[in-house]
Amino acid sequence: MIIKRIIHPTRKPKPGSIALFTTVSSPASPPPDPLISDAVSILTHHRSKSRWSTLRSLHPYGFTPSQFSEITLRLRNNPHLSLRFFLFTRRFSLCSHDVGSCSTLIHILARSRLKSHASEVIRLALRLADDEDEDEDRVLKLFRSLIKSYNRCGSAPFVFDLLVKSCLDSKEIDGAVMVMRKLSSRGISLQISTCNALVSEVSRRRGASNGYKMYREVFGLDDVIKVDEGTKKRLGKVKPNANTFNSMMMSFYREGETEMVERIWREMEDEVGCSPNGYSYCVLMEAYCARGLMSGAEKIWEEMKVKGVVFDVVAYNTMIGGLCSNLEVKKANELFREMGLKGIECTSLTYEHLVNGYCKVGDVESALVVYREMKRKSFEAEGLTIEALVDGLCGRDRDRVVEAAEMVKDAVRESEFYPSRKCYELLIKRLCEEGMMERALNIQAEMVGKGFKPSQETYRAFIDGYGIAVDEKTSALLAIEMAESLKLRAEEES
Template identity: 75%
Template sequence: MSKAALKRILHRSQNPKPDSTHSISLFFTTVPSPPSDPLVTDAVSILTHHRSKSRWSTLRSLTPSGFTPSQFSDITLRLRNNPHLSLRFFLFTRRTSLCSHDVHSCSTLIHILSRSRLKSHARDLLRLALRLASSSSEEEEDRVSKVFRSLIKSYNRCGSAPFVFDLLVKSCLDSKEIDGAVMVMRKLKSRGINLQISTCNALISEVSRRRDASTGYQLYKEVFGLDEAEKVRPNVNTFNLMMVSFYREGETEMVERIWREMEEEVGCFPNVYSFSVLMETYCVRGMMVEAERVWEEMKLHDVVAYNTMIGGLCSNLEVTKAKKLFEEMGSKGVECTSLTYDHLVRGYCKVKDVDSGMVVYMEMKRKGFEAEGLTIEALVEGLCGGKKDRVVEAAEIVKEAVRESEFCPSRKCYELLIKRLCEEGKMDRALGIQAEMVGRGFKPNQETYKAFIDGYGRAGDEETSSLLAVEMAESLKLRAEEEEEC
C-alpha cells in the first residue's frame, strides 16, 4: 500500500465523515464499553471461525451454564457487521435455553437488525422485548417506556439509526399499545427527532380508528407541528386517511376542511383517491353539482373514481347519467368491478325500472361477478313490487345467490317472498321458503302467519286457514309470556 493511501485511511479514521445514522447521538449519553470478557472473546471466535455444523455444539461445550444477557449483548455487538449470524445466535440461545434474555439483551440485537434494515426480524424482537418488559418486576414503569429507555441506553454503543424508533412505534401499534406509541413520538419530538412520514401516518390512522377522527386530527397537528418549521411534512396519504376517518363518522364538513388544508400545504397535491373521497362526501349529502365539479377537476378517472360517481348518481336517482358513465368506462378501457354493477342494479330498482336492473344483473352474472346482498334484496323488492308472476323469478334469484355465493337473506326478504307467493296462491313454494327461513333462525311472526292464513283462505282451504289462526294466537301468547319473564 502506498504512503499516500495509508495517510488517507488514517485521516478518515481520525476524522470520520458525519453519518445520518448517528444524528441522534447528540441527545444520548455514550455508555463506555465494559472490559473484555474471555468467554465473550471465545464465543465470538467460535461463531466467526467455526463451520456452521460445528459452531453450535462447540458453543454448548464451551459454556454449558449458558450466557448472561450482558454477555449475549457483548457478543452480538462484536458481530454487528454480520446481522444474520447475530440473529442465528439469538435463536440458538433461545432454542437451547442458553440465555435468559431480558429487555436489554433484546435491545442490542434490535439495533443491529435495524441498522441492517432487517425490519421484520427487528419488529419480532421488539414485540418480544415488550412482552419481557411487562413480565419484569424490576421497575414500576410502563412496558413501552422500559423498552424505549433500553434502546436509548444502548443506542450509541450499537451505532444505531433513528429508524429503530420508527420500528418501535409500529410494533406498539401492532400490539395495540396506542398510548405507548404516542409517548415515544412525544419523547423523540422533545429531542428534535422526527419519525418517518409513513410511521406518522400509521400512528394517526390507528388513533383515528381506535379512538375517533377528532383525536386523530389533534394528533396530526401535534405530530407535524404546523405552526413550526418542522423537518417532516404531511403528504397526500396523511390527508387522505384523515378525510376517510371523518367520512366514516359522518363528519362531512370536516372532510371539506381537511381538503382545504391539503390545498394549502406546499408541495402536497391530491391524488385520484383524494378526489374520490371528496366526491363520495358530496354524493352522500346529495350535493351532486359539487360532486360533478370535482369529477371535472380530476385529471385521471380510474375505476375507483368511476364507481364513486356512478354510486352517487344512482343513490340520487340520476341513473341515466350513471349509465352514460358506465358506457364511458367501456369506451376508455376502464374495467368494471362488481361494485359498478351493484350500483347500477340498485339504482334501476330505486327508480322502479326493475327490467333494466335485471338486464344489468344478468350481464353481471355473465362476467362472473357476485352481487352484494343489498343488490339481491333490491331486485327481490323490485320484482315483488311490480307485475304479477315475477315473484317466482325473485325466489329463483335468491335460491341461486344462496347456492353460489352464500347469500343470507334477511327476514324482510323472506317475508316479502312469502307474502307475494301466498297472494298468488303458490302455497307449496311459500312453505318451502318458510322452512328455509326457520332453518336460518327466523321464527314466523304475525305477518308471516297472516300471509299463510289469507293465502289458504283464498285457495278455499278454510280448515288449514283456521288451524293456522289458532296456532298464530298460541304462538303470539307464548312469545308475550317469554318476553314478560325476561
C-alpha cells in the same frame, strides 16, 4: 439520565446511522472478557455446522445478557449471524435475555433494515419488560434501553419507527404516542409512513376528531413562529402527504362528518400545500354524493379532468354510485359506457351500483339486464343487491314473484347468498297473494331452517292466503297457532 441530541464532532457516522444520543457521563469500559472473545471467534471462524455444537460444549452455562450484548456488538456487521446466535441461545436456554440484550439485537437488525425480525424482537422485549418491572411502563422501559445503547450500536433513527409501529400493532396507542412525543421534544421526527400509521390508528380506535388532533401534533402544525409580519413558519420536520389527508378524510366520512372532509381538503391545499391524488378526489366526491350534492361532485369530476388526474375504476365507481344513489341513473349509465370505451375494466361494484340505481327508479327490466351481464362475467352480487331485485320484482310486478323466488334459489346455490328475514317474508307474502301456498310453505320451511322464527307478518300472509284459496279451516287453525306463538314469545321476552 440526561439525554440530548448531538452529531458526533470527531467521528464520521457510517451510512444509514448517525449519533443522535449521548449521555453526560459514560461508564468506564469493562475489562476484556475471554469468554466473549472466544465466543466471537467460534461464531466467525467455525463452519456453520460445527459452531453451535462447539459453543454448547465450551460454554455449557451459557452467557449473561451483557455478555450476549457484547458478542452481538462484535457481530453487528453480520446481522443474520447475530440473529441466529440469538435464536440459538433462546432454543437451548443459554441466556436469560432481558430488555438490554434485546435492545442491542434490535439496533443491529434495524440498522440493516431487517424490519420483520427487528419487530419480533421488539415484541419479545416488551413482554420481558412486563416481567422485569410491573411498576414501570414497558414501552418507556424499552425506549430508554434503546436510547442508552443507541450510539454504541451505531444505530439509525428508523429503530424508533419500528418501536412505534410495534406498539400500534399491539394496540398500545398510548405507548406509541409517548415515544413520538419524547422524540419530538429532542427534535427527532418519525418517518412519514409511521406518522400516517399513528394518525390512522388513533382515528380508527379513538375517533376521527382525536385522529385530527394527533395529526396536528405529529406534524407540528400548531408549533409555529412568526418570521415577519403576516408570515409563519412550521416547525415540524416531516411534511404530511396525500395519504395523510386521505386517511383523515375517510375517517370523517365513515363517521358521517362530511363537512369535515371538505375542511381537511381545503387545509391540504391551503395550509399545508399538499397536492391531492386520485384517491383524495374520490373521497371528496363520495362526501358530496353522500349529502346529495351531485353538482359539487360533478364539479370535482371536471376539476380532475382539467388537472389531468387519471380516472381509474375507483373514480368511476365513486361517481356512478353517487349518481345511482341520487336517482340519476341515465348519467351513471353514460359513465359506464365511457369506462368501456376507455378500456377500464368494471368491477362487481360497478354493476351493483347500476342494478340498485335501476331498482330505485323502478326500471326492473334494465336492472335485470345489468344483473345478467354481471353473472356472465362471473361477478357475485352482494345480498342487498339481490334483495333490491327481489323487492323490485315482487313490489311492482306481483306476477313475477316466481322469477324472484328462482333468483333467490339460484343465488343461495351459486354464491352462498343468505336471504334476510325481510326477503323471505316478502316472497312468502307475494306467493300467498298469488295462491301459491305450497311454494310459500317451502320457502317458510327454508326460512325456519335458517333460524328465522315465523313472525306475525308470516302468519298473516298464510292466513290471508288460505282465505283466498277458500280453505277456511286451515286459515282458522293458523290464526289460533299465531296467537299461541305470539303469547309464548311475549312470555319468553318478559
